[in-house]
Amino acid sequence: MSKENETKNKGLLWAAQVGEIIVLIGTAMWLFLPQWAGWCFAVGAVLFAVGRICGEQGDYAISTNKNIDFNLRRLYRQRMFGTIVLLLAAVLINTPNGFYSFFGLTRPVFYRTSLWLMPFSIFVVFELYTAFRIPSVEKKLKKS
Numbered sequence: 098m099s100k101e102n103e104t105k106n107k108g109l110l111w112a113a114q115v116g117e118i119i120v121l122i123g124t125a126m127w128l129f130l131p132q133w134a135g136w137c138f139a140v141g142a143v144l145f146a147v148g149r150i151c152g153e154q155g156d157y158a159i160s161t162n163k164n165i166d167f168n169l170r171r172l173y174r175q176r177m178f179g180t181i182v183l184l185l186a187a188v189l190i191n192t193p194n195g196f197y198s199f200f201g202l203t204r205p206v207f208y209r210t211s212l213w214l215m216p217f218s219i220f221v222v223f224e225l226y227t228a229f230r231i232p233s234v235e236k237k238l239k240k241s
Contacts, residue, residue: 115144115148116142116146117145121141123141142187143184146183150180178223
């Protein structure tokens with residue numbers, strides 16, 4: 098790997114890590130400062146998605162190379178799907194209240210303010226699952 102590619106991968110890894118921290122800060126801000134939480138969450142989600150999709154792990158997910166293990170590719174694709182769902186949550190946290198009246202969700206207020214929590218929960222499940230399974234599969238591949 099060339100020095101330029103290594104620097105690029107480190108930068109994208111840094112972007113994904115910082116983006117994930119900003120997403121967590123935006124999630125916590127939603128309880129106390131909801132008017133700013135959506136923007137913080139969206140900035141973190143976009144930064145995280147750029148780092149995750151454009152990085153080396155994104156290459157594994159969209160690769161058609163048959164030399165990469167099927168289970169490993171599947172796990173990286175699940176992680177990619179989770180990232181896309183996080184972007185959906187970022188859109189939903191920033192939608193105005195009038196948007197939901199189209200879907201008949203004008204009452205109760207709970208639906209209008211927390212509709213983004215479902216895609217965010219899906220992202221968290223995919224992220225936790227793949228965070229433990231990917232190292233396990235890579236370790237198994239190194240042994241064999």
